Amino acid sequence: MNTNRQWTLAKRPFGMVGPDNFEYRETPIPTPGDGEVLVRNLYLSFDPTQRGWMEDRESYMPPVQLDEPMRAGSVGQVAESNHPDFNTGELVQTLGNWQDFVVVKPAQGLPGLTKLPPGVDPELMLSVLGTTGLTAYWGLLDLGNPQSGETVLVSGAAGATGSVAGQIARIKGCRVVGIAGGPDKCAWLTDEARFDGAIDYKSEDVDARIGELCPNRVDVFFDNVGGGILEAALNHINMRARVVLCGGISSYNATEPVPGPANLMNLVINRARMEGFIIIDYFDRMAQAANDLMGWIQSGELIYQNDIQEGFENIPQTLTRLFTGQNRGKQLLKIADPS
């Protein structure tokens, strides 16, 4: 291989993101400068937040620029290193973009360059032990603060983040109910991930089912969806409930503003709180989370699903899978095996 394949952002999306927002091109393999590392991407992470990065607006990270390779988390292998801490062949995690090769200057900005711990494979590093798992861990525990015996409701519950958040709540002694799309996902939640209940938003009355499955009301709502799901959940919050705003995937591809919940006064009546967070603020506390998560995986208390697509040519349509609900757990794409 002597070219650096890329998928660049060709056109900002209006409505549902799709392959026509991206353009394929081949460029020369970049050369690392002093103190820099050349990484060959092996696995790409797909995350709903990428949809926001494609918009030309202020956010927690600058927008991806047109004609630049699309930004994405990745695990790769050091191909060439001008940095004393990194050696050729080592597996590393970074923000590698949709391309074969990326030049990274370690310790310069987020998320830098992190070596995979021993025994952690690329798939695990990009899912439960990566940003996804950290998001579930810190969002639930720091903002949600679930107490044993409380009821925790999770939307997008079969997704990469939601499924981990719900299981952590179960590990912490909570009653856990998940909302997901379709009978397969719901069966996975109750049968495999051991949620106490699951609601299929595609075929059930979410509001009524929350009432049935959460007889003591909802103490923590971990929301990945927003819109009507958030409104339904707010009808069932308990006194001093915590609504953890992790994401709002229901509106990410909307062409017009999607109205928010009409029942925010329920926050007043119930002295409840709704709070947002971005996981980059927790990177300095990554070790504690990774340690707990790894322990729960090893003890069998925490399971996860990775949905691994393959082939560089399939990158754009793999992103769309997140927004059509096709993904089963964490969406990844494998570009190549380690050499």
Place this chain on the structure above:
Amino acid sequence: MNTNRQWTLAKRPFGMVGPDNFEYRETPIPTPGDGEVLVRNLYLSFDPTQRGWMEDRESYMPPVQLDEPMRAGSVGQVAESNHPDFNTGELVQTLGNWQDFVVVKPAQGLPGLTKLPPGVDPELMLSVLGTTGLTAYWGLLDLGNPQSGETVLVSGAAGATGSVAGQIARIKGCRVVGIAGGPDKCAWLTDEARFDGAIDYKSEDVDARIGELCPNRVDVFFDNVGGGILEAALNHINMRARVVLCGGISSYNATEPVPGPANLMNLVINRARMEGFIIIDYFDRMAQAANDLMGWIQSGELIYQNDIQEGFENIPQTLTRLFTGQNRGKQLLKIADPS
């Protein structure tokens, strides 16, 4: 006087509350039992939250029942006492309802029976030193936690609660901008209450004006209004902003659910919090608030407006004034002078 005049809830409101929701009747003056006190109401308090009490739904207090006198805060005078702590002629605050006389059992439930401190007149007791002022004080300080140099935005800013919240923020060293309806209220905010800026939502582009008047963005938004005002404010929140949900008067008289803000994701991007509260949770900390508020009034740092209507027959239409914006500051109605 040998009858107890009452305005009862005759019909639950649909849409704007008005006199036809109430019915006038005359009943015998009730007799206090053992340990009870008969209070003659002199002043009634009018509060937006009363609109919620008229709905037949679960809330932080039970709904007012049909054919019962409408619930309201009041200051009255002890007319007859079978309780050792209260003497005939003393001025007291209670939930007296829309009637001349109420029987209260002190220390039984909220808000009990509180004597007016020396030097505090009925008007002050029902405004800055009453539930209204406490709401502003604890909502702003406990939930909003404003720091010197931060920017505090207040909606319903010329109202009884908003005007106090904004002035407390100014006293705490914040830049304070208020949103109110009409040039008179806005002039009062900047000229009398010494807000740093005022926005007339009836004639100005609220979103644009917040941007102009809050160049460092909004750290605390004290919201009494909800709806489009809340959405506009969320466009300008700062990192780690606190949105204090005090009320949502814009939707209280709506006949259909009013959509919430379409931009709740701004809470995520800015790691911001939106939280509701009910002042009854703070009654045990009333003394601290009253002490501070009284001090600021005496030093001239805190001013207030009381809008005092008169006449028992005008009670129902006085409530409507709150929702049409006719009130100037705290809405009260005087039934009678102390004897």
